[in-house]
Amino acid sequence: MVVEIEILFIQPFIKPEIRSAFFKLMYSYFSKIAFFDTYLAFQQLAAVTPRRHSIKIFDERFENINFNERCDIVGITFPTGFAPRAYEIADEFRRRGKTVVLGGPHVSILPEEAKQHADSVVIGEAELIWPQLLKDYENGGLKPFYKQEIPVSAELIPPARRDITAKYCKPVARVQATRGCPIGCEFCGVPVIEGRYLRKRPIENVIEEIKSIPQRFLIFSDASLTIDPSYTKSLFQEMKGLGKKFSCFGNTDVLGRDDEFLKLAKEAGCILWYVGFESVSQEVIDKLGKKTNVVKEYASVVEKIHEYKMAVSGSFIFGFDEDPKDLSDRTVKVMNEINLDLAEINVLTPFPGTPLFERLEREGRITIKDWFHYREGQHGTEVVFEPKNMSREELYDHYDTAFRKWFYGLSSIKRISKSIKIGFYPSLYVALANTFHI
Ligand code: B12
Ligand code: SF4
Structure with a gap:
């Protein structure tokens, strides 16, 4: 029937x-x-x-x-x-x-x-x-x-059907070329949810899908497009001439060094890189296992991306065990010094299933299990665990102070005007995102 x-x-x-x-x-x-x-x-x-x-x-x-x-x-x-x-x-x-x-x-x-x-x-x-x-x-x-016991093989991921959301008339579409991340940062859900093995969709499938998308603006939902630079270079090569503008996630190791990668990204239409800087302390980075990041190279990474006329949105997390007492001042100072165009500040959140959740649970430090507060910094965020060197209130205060210092007052306006140098689309995005705090 x-x-x-x-x-x-x-x-x-x-x-x-x-x-x-x-x-x-x-x-x-x-x-x-x-x-x-x-x-x-x-x-x-x-x-x-x-x-x-x-x-x-x-x-x-x-x-x-x-x-x-x-x-x-x-x-x-x-x-x-x-x-x-x-x-x-x-x-x-x-x-x-x-x-x-x-x-x-x-x-x-x-x-x-x-x-x-x-x-x-x-x-x-x-x-x-x-x-x-x-x-x-x-x-x-x-x-x-x-x-689904084993991750779906990348060739079997079909092009998304965007007609089901057409009623919302959104100017930007999402697309995904890869799933998974082998790096395994302690707080991150990606290796848990998508696996630690990078699965790459055949480039022709991704290109066919992109060609079928009516929107000019795209966001890659891939956890990181720098894990396999040679795959991404081929993808960018094929995107040249499609007339799209896009943003995507990437890591500092490749973005700070690989000129060919950046050149191809720009030619493919990239206007913005979301980069997980996470912390301005190398001790924190080493402990959480983010092997791609070297704190003293942050400024040159941003400079290099700017050289190729793309903007940078840096993501930082507050709440690591080794975070210093002057966390907010120190972080915002570095965010300004390294010349970020945009930033996202998150409160460390132990999402269930992550190694961080398991460790904090073992140590008896998770104090709130009302999932509503597991938002990393969105409306409704709370510090849901006992931090090491400060109280929960102090940690929240650092987050709030840094957010205000970064977004309010003249600093947003300064960033928007500085970004004009990197070109029309990147600076348009920088202006919108700084205004709406996204
Ligand atoms: C792109 C992305 C975003 C985008 C888009 C959000 C979105 N919901 O798609 C943006 C930047 C907006 C975003 C925001 C946030 N994100 Co986000 N995001 C991702 C990322 C990198 C990819 C998501 C994606 O598009 N995957 C591709 C799609 C196809 O996969 P999927 O959604 O998992 O769906 C598949 C299956 O899960 C399943 N499925 C999913 N839903 C359903 C429902 C039914 C009925 C069925 C049958 C099947 C099914 O079928 C799908 C096809 O296989 C993931 C990491 C990851 N790799 O999962 C984090 C991730 C999902 N995000 C995360 C978080 C925390 C957030 C924020 C709270 C961050 C913040 N502070 O604002 C917000 C929440 C916004 C929201 N309401 O979703 C966490 C979630 C952890 C958790 N346990 O909650 C993840 C896992 C990353 C991490 N930090 O660990 N995110
Ligand atoms: S590099 Fe990014 S996606 Fe990969 S585990 Fe670390 S935070 Fe998650």
């Missing part, structure tokens, strides 16, 4: 009633601008969904969920910080008799927790599992858990 399943995908955001007044204002007036892209998870699931089934989507960043929407299966994706909201949504749909399926980074680590709010839980990647789950549903044999 051929059955049409009505699928409703939901991307949860922050509970409407706990958004602060400022956030509500931001949400109602600016969210459509500030969040300029849609995410890949459901676009990938849509790509492997048989065409006879229908798909609708609610991204709670852009619209409220209609709990009366007609559907058979509700699929929800979320990272840890959004779990409480996701479970609330799941429970509500189940009360209304819908079948709820949960997937994504949080449930892949804690499937038993997720199962309390779902009819079925998908553990790991779903390109191969999702079609099987739909078949089982059609046949009345939905299983409680589905698990």
Whole structure:
């Protein structure tokens, strides 16, 4: 029997009633601008969904969920910080008799927790599992858990179906060429979720997909495009002439040294590199296992990327055991000295499944397990563990002080005006991101 399943995908955001007044204002007036892209998870699931089934989507960043929407299966994706909201949504749909399926980074680590709010839980990647789950549903044999035991081979990752999010009219699209990261930094979920082996999609598949994307602006969702420089160089070579502008994640070792890599990136249309600098202390870097980073080279890395007319967004984390007492002053000073165009400051967050979570749990230092606070610096962030050389309040204060020093006052304006030198698109992005703090 051929059955049409009505699928409703939901991307949860922050509970409407706990958004602060400022956030509500931001949400109602600016969210459509500030969040300029849609995410890949459901676009990938849509790509492997048989065409006879229908798909609708609610991204709670852009619209409220209609709990009366007609559907058979509700699929929800979320990272840890959004779990409480996701479970609330799941429970509500189940009360209304819908079948709820949960997937994504949080449930892949804690499937038993997720199962309390779902009819079925998908553990790991779903390109191969999702079609099987739909078949089982059609046949009345939905299983409680589905698990992708070994990572999906890169050749089997299909081009994402972006038509399912077309109603949001976003100017930027996401694309992914590789999955996995072998570096294994203690705090990071990527090696846990995508594995430590770098899987590379065939370049022709990525290029075909990019050609089919209507948006001119792209963001690569790859954890790092510098892990295999020769693969990425070939990808960039093929992107030349496609007329795209893009941003992507990369590490300091390659970006600080490989002129050919940077030249090809620029020619391919790269306007911005997101770089995980993490800390201005080499002791911290060594301890967390980020083998790519040498703190005294940070300034020359940024200079080199600027030389090729691309902007740099640096990411820093506050809360490591070896962090000094003058953490915020010292970090913001270095951020300014190395000439970053943009920055992201995060509070160290032990996401379940990471080596950091396991260590802090062993040491009895995790004090909050309400997942709502596992946000690294977004609205609702708290320090969820006992830091070593300062109190939780002092750590939060360092984060807050650094955030204010970096974003408020004249410093954003200075960065925006300085970035004019690196060209129209990079400086446009720098202006937008400094203004909206993204
Ligand atoms: C690109 C990216 C972003 C982008 C886009 C976010 C997004 N949700 O796609 C941006 C920059 C906006 C972002 C923001 C954040 N991110 Co982020 N991000 C990533 C990254 C590098 C890739 C995500 C991606 O696109 N993967 C490709 C897609 C196809 O894979 P996927 O989402 O896992 O989905 C697959 C499966 O999981 C499964 N699946 C997923 N959902 C569902 C649902 C159902 C129903 C089913 C059946 C299957 C299924 O099927 C998909 C296909 O195989 C990951 C690291 C990683 N490699 O996972 C971190 C990661 C997901 N992010 C993380 C975090 C913490 C955040 C932030 C909280 C950071 C912050 N301080 O703001 C926010 C949260 C925003 C949000 N609501 O998602 C953590 C999550 C850890 C955790 N346990 O929560 C990760 C793992 C990185 C890390 N630090 O360890 N992120
Ligand atoms: S290099 Fe980046 S993606 Fe890889 S483990 Fe470290 S933080 Fe995660």
